[in-house]
Amino acid sequence: MGRVEGKVVVITGAGRGQGRSHAIRLAEEGADIIAIDICEDIDVVEYPLATAEELQETARLVEKTGRRIVTKVADVRDRAALKAAIDEGVAELGRLDVVVANAAIGPVGADRPLNAFTDAVDVNLSGALNTVHAALPHLGEGASIILIGSAAAYIAEAGAPGPMGPGGIGYSFAKTVLNDYVNWFAPYLAPTGRRLNVVHPTNANTVMLHNTAMYKVFRPDVETPTREDAELAFPVVQGMPIPYVEPLDVSHAVTYLASDESRYVTGLQLKVDGGAVVKAGK
Numbered sequence: 001m002g003r004v005e006g007k008v009v010v011i012t013g014a015g016r017g018q019g020r021s022h023a024i025r026l027a028e029e030g031a032d033i034i035a036i037d038i039c040e041d042i043d044v045v046e047y048p049l050a051t052a053e054e055l056q057e058t059a060r061l062v063e064k065t066g067r068r069i070v071t072k073v074a075d076v077r078d079r080a081a082l083k084a085a086i087d088e089g090v091a092e093l094g095r096l097d098v099v100v101a102n103a104a105i106g107p108v109g110a111d112r113p114l115n116a117f118t119d120a121v122d123v124n125l126s127g128a129l130n131t132v133h134a135a136l137p138h139l140g141e142g143a144s145i146i147l148i149g150s151a152a153a154y155i156a157e158a159g160a161p162g163p164m165g166p167g168g169i170g171y172s173f174a175k176t177v178l179n180d181y182v183n184w185f186a187p188y189l190a191p192t193g194r195r196l197n198v199v200h201p202t203n204a205n206t207v208m209l210h211n212t213a214m215y216k217v218f219r220p221d222v223e224t225p226t227r228e229d230a231e232l233a234f235p236v237v238q239g240m241p242i243p244y245v246e247p248l249d250v251s252h253a254v255t256y257l258a259s260d261e262s263r264y265v266t267g268l269q270l271k272v273d274g275g276a277v278v279k280a281g282k
Contacts, residue, residue, distance in 0.1 A: 003259040005030030008093045010086055012036045012076050012131050013103030015050025017206035018148065020058045021247035022100050022254050027067040029255055031098070034089030035059065036082070039073045042123070044107045044116045044167065047211035068093060076103045076127030083134040096138035098258045101128040102148045104174075107167030109213040116167030124174035129181065132196075141193030146257045147182065148250070149200040150175040151237075151273040154282040163217045175200075179269060186267035195266040199253045202237055202273035203244040209234075239275025 009026050013019035014035035023033045039052040055071050062069040070092050072085035090096045104124045107116040132145055139145070156164075156172030164172075178198055186196040203209050210227055218233040219225035234243035253272050256262050271277055 001029060003029040003255060003261065004098070007031045007097040007258065008034065008090070008095050009098040009100060009258060010034040010036065010089060010096060010131070010135060011100040011102055012082075012127070013050070014058050014071075015039060015055040016058070017050075017208065018201075018204060018247045018250055019100075019102045020054075020061070021251045022102060023058055023069070024061050024065065025248065025251035025255050026098075026258060027062045027065040027069070029259070030067070031258070032068040032093050033062050034070050034072065034086065034093065034096075035062070036072045036074050036076075036085050036089075036103075038075045038103070042105060042107075042119060044112060044119045045105050046107070046109065046213040047207050049105070076130055077122045079130045079134060082130050086134050086138070090138050096135060097143055099132060099135045099139070099143075099145045100148070100254060100258070101131040101146070103127050103131070104148065104171070104208070105167075106171055106208045106214070108164050108171070108217055109167065110163050110165045112165040112167045112213075114166055116165060117170035117173075120167050120170030121174050124171055125177050128174075128178060139194055142260070142263070143194045144258050144262070145189075145194065145196045146254055147178050147196075147198040148254075149178050149198040149269070151200050151202045151271060151276040153179050153200060154277045155237075155280045163220060168217070182267055182269070190266055195257075195262070197257050197262075197266060197268040197270060199250060199257070200269060200271045200273060200277070201245055201250045202276040203234060204250060205244045205246050209244060237276050237279075238273065239279035242274050245272055245274060
């Protein structure tokens, strides 16, 4: 315990799923949290996004560990609102040491409109960059910036959208560019003692995976696929015999990168993917 004792961490998409898991795990290890979420739906996404009540549940679970948490409602696509949320959180908690750019959407499906691509890029790419750039003025030597990428950055290819649709390809494009962002920007941050890394999960056991649109991608042979139908197909992605990873599996990697255990680690592409990327020969 205490691997990030005294650090303050900002996490986007903290209302539930991976973001909530990261918040709780880091709090268990001694961090105080600035938790940010949009707390409203985005039209092109078929599944519901986190609610204000779910963000407050994240706060309750963090406080249960004995750590402090500040919650803010902000859209990562809105740079000014995001900056204000981070600034206010830092003013309340006194500092900022770690950034976890986690907020993302997965508007998959061949029937999705063209703006599924642009919305996925706006949230998953522009939103991540907005988070980093808004936080940078608060980050000093020893700070850690962690992007949540995806194994899709290695597996998906440009071309015809297929069953994933424009939103699925927009998702993969955004995560691919995050790789390049780390490679290009980490060398400039390194002399200042600030680190930049990205974690690439495979499918994770969250609402982004467990929804009707995603079930149809994995089971196009079933007219109305259920979770049970889809879970038979989920393991095809990974090399290991698993359908997905748990959010906590990703949180363990985030905790390592947030801690001083990784003080000399920067520019890393850390895969928590059950062998998905190597199975694809990438």
